[in-house]
Amino acid sequence: MKKIILGAGILILLGAVLFTVVHLTTENSSLQNNLNSREREISSLYSIVQEYSKDINEIRKKLSLPEKNYLPDTFNNTSADESKPDIGETRENEDLPFFLAADKLITFNVRLNNLRILKNFAESDALNAILLKNRLKLIKNGDSGYHLLLGGSIAYTLSIYNDSPLEAALSYRQKETEKKTFNPVAKDACKIVEEAIDSSIHEITAYIAESKALSDKFSGIVQEKRVAHTVDKYGLVIKTIHTADTRAVRISTKDGRLILTAKMDKNKLDFTLNGESYNDFNQFHSRFMEVLDSSDKRSxxxxxxxxxxxxxxxxxxxxxxxxxxxxxxxxxxxxxxxxxxxxxxxxxxxxxxxxxxxxxxxxxxxxxxxxxxxxxxxxxxxxTMSSEAETTPGSTFIIPDTIADFGDKYGNNGSLTLLLIGSHEKNADTIILANFNSSTDTIKLISIPRDLFYQNRKINDYYRTGGGELFTEIISEITGVEISGYIGVDMYAFIDIINILGGIDIELASDLADPTYKIRDNGVWTTLYYSKGKHHLNGLEALRIARSRHTSSDFGRSDRQQLILKGVKDKLNELNVTEMNKVYSIFKTLDEYLDTNIPSMEMISIFLKYKNAEIEKKDGLSVFNVLYNTYSNIHSLKDKSLQYEEGFNRGAWILLPRNDDWNVIKWYINGLLNE
Missing domain, CATH: 3.30.160 (Double Stranded RNA Binding Domain)
Known part of the structure; x- marks a missing residue:
């Protein structure tokens, strides 16, 4: 076993050196990657500005304006010149909005001029003759162009496709991606449009007829007797929404809970029902009825x-x-x-x-x-499911009328005491005094409740705000025990270590049922429950048992925590030279999650010295011995009768020493250590 521990220590030292080298290499690599990324971004920006400059200069040329260089000097001269500022020294140009305003004006005027050209073309006699021949009607489509209607339905769209060089487009309604482009000022513009319409008008006429027929079918669904009967029976509400491109139906309960949403796309001639798509109306209709019949129509x-x-x-x-x-x-x-x-x-x-x-x-x-x-x-x-609110001090535990004043600290009689801390998100969740006595070869474990209220704060808060050193000093002040060091382990390490060990074995003296602790196993939420008897636990199960607080015995939690610590110790003692991989994994986990002020070799020495010691479970501080419970706001009241006023906020549930005498705690723990 000693060889295992020494080997693990060497591995940790080598790992520290390796970590430093890798960390520096990673930092250097990261810096180089960032520089390469910035160079790629600058190159991409250069290409965009270059294309933008080219397009604007073409527009300026058509307007008889001189060409302009929009590229900054730093782009035009890419030679290495150390006298020029690098990219890191460039500043935002406060005059840039004025340049952009001028460019925006040019672009706006070009588009306005192109729309005028399109208007002249659309309202020309030549185009109107073509439209009349095909029974098409021209209507304006906002500021973007025109629709060509066939029987009241949109058949084509006429719009500007490109500003420079000027191109107009005739788009087909049923094929949005297909369009015929042309120059509206060219002599053959009307001929191009006429040929495009002549070659597609029959297909579009059939398409519009099919769209209208499907739209009528879609709208007729809500008029069917089966739907009307269901709507009347359950008092449902139907809302229909019609636009140029879609038709939609929403059915909801009388209090507004949505049951189904159906929609038809009049351009694509397809349907959706609660997000599912359908290309066939009969399939859509069948599914519509199924959803309506099977949906929960209750309010x-x-x-x-x-x-x-x-x-x-x-x-x-x-x-x-x-x-x-x-x-x-x-x-x-x-x-x-x-x-x-x-x-x-x-x-x-x-x-x-x-x-x-x-x-x-x-x-x-x-x-x-x-x-x-x-x-x-x-x-x-x-x-409140918490039995804490109803807990009263144990009447069977007697505190003498007169006890010795233990002062600040009374020593450990030659034994060693460490503070064990189980934390979660920097909060101390489990607090245990571990007293190692070499003369009796025993380890005494004494649990301290995290809700103990010291100097107007719960003690577990000291660990989160002040760290392990301050927390150890606070616990030492409260208990009077000289504490040689602390070991804090995060709950995640707790899980990992037990799993690495292959689980632990414990025996529960009674059933554990916690109505306030919900767990999820195999996708099902249940209440935490373990029957009386022996259990083999993995890391998560052990953590659940250790953290459960609400049982038939409020402070049975500390007993279970001590059972689990003993289970871990027993498993560690079973490790042998063939399980070096487990030892290494444990040290790796502790290196990530451990918080301690005890040197590694000293911890190894303590473990080797006490690995066969008997663990004695002692009754920790509780309301069944030297503590009583109350609430923080009640505790601070001078007039206790105010707590019974309506709406009074009692504050947080806390624990305090009986008669508010902190010396009682020192007296009690001194007695446990010297039994």
Missing amino acids: AEELVIEKSKNKIITVAKDPAFITYLKEKNLTLRTEIRDDSDYYYFDFVNSSGEKQGSLGVQKKIGEIYLFDKEDVVISSLKSL
């Missing part, structure tokens, strides 16, 4: 009510909840009874006698708790 309120009822039934069948109720001699029945206002699900005892009920309000779906006489106790929303 949003009705759905909420049904959801609440199903939620109660699901929870009533949950093994964790069944176990939880069994301990309290209760069962929740899934049979529903109701009156004019509620649907009831009864709690009964082992004799079948009703003890109370959960009721779903028929109008809004909210769940309430009722007593035996069906009188409301409270809404489910207002209840």
Whole structure:
């Protein structure tokens, strides 16, 4: 085992050197990549400006204006000249908007002039004769051109295709990408348009007829008896939307919940239904009816009510909840009874006698708790599942009237004490004092609750804001124990290490059912539940058990955490020389997630010295010994009666030493360490 540890230490040192070299190489490579990327961007920009300059100068030439060089000198002279500023020294030209304004004016005037030319062409006698022959009607299409109508439907579009050189385009409605381009001032312009219309008019006429027929069919769906009957039966609302290019139908419940949306594209002659596309009307029609018949037509309120009822039934069948109720001699029945206002699900005892009920309000779906006489106790929303709020100090634990003053710190009697911290997102989630005693070859684990309220803050907040050194000092002040160092491990490392070890084995003394802890396994959300007995756990399962707080015993959490630590220690002791890969993986994980002020070789030394030591679980600080619970805002009140005023915010749930005497905690922990 010693060889394994020393080998791992060498690997870590080599890894640190390798990391430094790779990091510097990566930084240099990254800088070079950034420079290459900027050069490519400048080259691309040069090409764009060059094309832009060429187009503008052609326009200027047609307007009898001299050509202008739009390229900056830094682009025109690409030779290396160290006397000129590099790209990093260029500044934004505050006069640029004036140049752009001039160019915009030129472009605008060119387009305006081209639209006038198109207008003259469109309203010419020659073109009107062609349109009359083909029963086409010319109408203006805003400022962009003209539509040519056939029987009231758009058959063609006449527009400017290119400003310089000037080109107009005749576009076909059913084939948007196909167009015939021509120069509207050329002598053969009308001939080109006439030939294009003559060659396509029959196809377009048939296309428009098909579009109209399909549009009529589409619009007629909502008039069919089957649809009308469904709409009347459920009080549905139909809204139709017609534009030049589309027809649409939206069907929703009376309270606005959308059931289906159908649309027809009059140009492409296809259909969509709730996002699905169809090219055949009969297939679309069949699917429309299927969706309408199978859709849930209940109102949003009705759905909420049904959801609440199903939620109660699901929870009533949950093994964790069944176990939880069994301990309290209760069962929740899934049979529903109701009156004019509620649907009831009864709690009964082992004799079948009703003890109370959960009721779903028929109008809004909210769940309430009722007593035996069906009188409301409270809404489910207002209840806290946390038993913390009801916890009171343990009456069986006796604190002497007079105890010694332990001062600031009382020492460790030659033993070594470390602070173990399990963190999540920089917050201390698990806090354990680990006392190593070489004379008895034991390790005593004492849990400290994170909700302990010290100097107007929960203690777990000190780790997040001040780091491990400050946190260790705070815990030392509270407990009076001289702490030699701390080891903080992120929850992700906790998972990874246990998985690397192949899982751990623990034995639960009682069922663990946590109604406030929802877990997702195989895509299904359930309540955290582990039965009494032996379990082999992977990293995620072990973390769940360690973090669960709401059980029949509020502070059973610390016992489970200590069980898991023992399971990890046992697995580490089983490692041998053939499992060097596991050792390396563990060190690699710790290197990423570990926060400590203890040198690596010292940690290895402690592990080797105490790897066979017996772990003694001690009762940590809790309301069953030297703590009591309250709320932060109540604790700060001088007049405690104010807490009973309506709307009073009680603040955060906190723990404090009995009689607010911090010396009591030092007295209690000193006793545990010297047992």
